[in-house]
Amino acid sequence: MNTNNNVYTVIYTTLIVVVVAALLAFVSQSLKGKQEANEKADTISQMLTAAQFGTKAEFQKMGNAAVLAKYAEEIGQAFTINLDGQKVQDLDLEKVFSPKELKRQNYNIKGGANKTGEPEIPVFIFKDGKTVVPIYGAGLWGPVWGYIAFEKDLKTVAGAYFDHESETAGLGAKIKDDPSFQAEFVGETPDFTSANVFEIVKGGAPKDAEGKSLVDNKIDAITGATMTSGGLDAAIDTWLGAYAKYFQGAAPKQHCGNCKHEGEGHDACEGEECDHEHQAEEE
């Protein structure tokens, strides 16, 4: 058989490409569900890690089902807001924002040619009062993203978790792998009034004689990973900037848990004690 014939060559290559494409499409379709489940569990475990319910390694050991169960147990409410801090719509508690959706919203926040609509960014509130919000941006080699958890007062950071697609192992990858970097965010109070909500800089915050930070929104950058640190800094500034109005007062009042009043929250919870009548208890 003459395999160098032109017609034969064209038919042969066409055939082999069609067969391979069909096979790959079939495999991709049949595995899609499992892959999405893995990605979802991964995203959820990142949020739970940020909210200090455990470490990422612990969640990894637990397996997907246990992570989802833990999330269902802890999550209180989830909704999206616009840049004015106003609630747009409730989110299905079963759903999470995948890195892909974060990327889309990142374009929407920043504007420009890739904008697909008005920004609609998610807020996740856990039953213990912690509020978790995502951040997303560009690192050195690929996207970086993560979750920052705030305490009930919406001022103090309770925890943070960052992930990346392809930062350098041992350097930029430390934003994910180095717990001490993430731990630096705990207890800090970001400055929502400035464009630099957080600053990730060499040396971190200036310290007084006892080693106590004098400024509350400066984080020590990672040695040898200037670009990744800078990218993460920009991502945090962009996203927390977008949430600024929400955190500065537009947030719905949290339910205090001290009374039996149903609903998301009410003015009475502002004080330390409920001032409305506890009818339910008295009756």
Add this chain to the structure above:
Amino acid sequence: MNAKLKETILNPIFKGNPITVLVLGICSSLAVTVTLKGALVMALSVIVVCGISSLILSLLRNTIPGRVRIIVQLVVVAMMVILVDQVLKSFEATYAIDKQLSVYIGLIITNCIVMGRIEAFALGNKPWPSFLDGVANGAGYGMILFIVAFFRELLGSGTLFGIDILNRFGYVPNNLVILPPFALILLGCIVWVQRSIQKDLQEK
């Protein structure tokens, strides 16, 4: 098993090792050897891709048009690489490690060992020996990966397979070991050891 087949399997493990003798697949051996787990998954992936691509192309070898044979090889290897990546992403146990290896799984396609062995062996031999050749070369590659990763994880993180070994004795992990240049230094040492054992590799 006849002597020739045995040679096909054993040669790539030591005497004709793809990394230390043929000096192929250097790039990924620097990138994925930070942890033993990563190296293990990478090695298994390369064994699967190399073995099955060799098998498929050896079966097709008499029908492939000579002028487009590299393209046909690429299509088959790319298919295998995507399959491996998809499967790794689908299991709970391997999802995290796939994420960690990220682009390097996809980059198996550029690993010269795969295309090199197909071009040099699979296109001229029967399917069974070709399959064994592919698997053995993958194993030879994996073995070096494993040795390098052993030292890098032990000295760079103080752990083996994520289990603390040195840190409990107050060892401070060495950051240099984590970086790719150290893998190159280690590889150089392995080549040195091999050449001092195997004198016929030394240039006069």
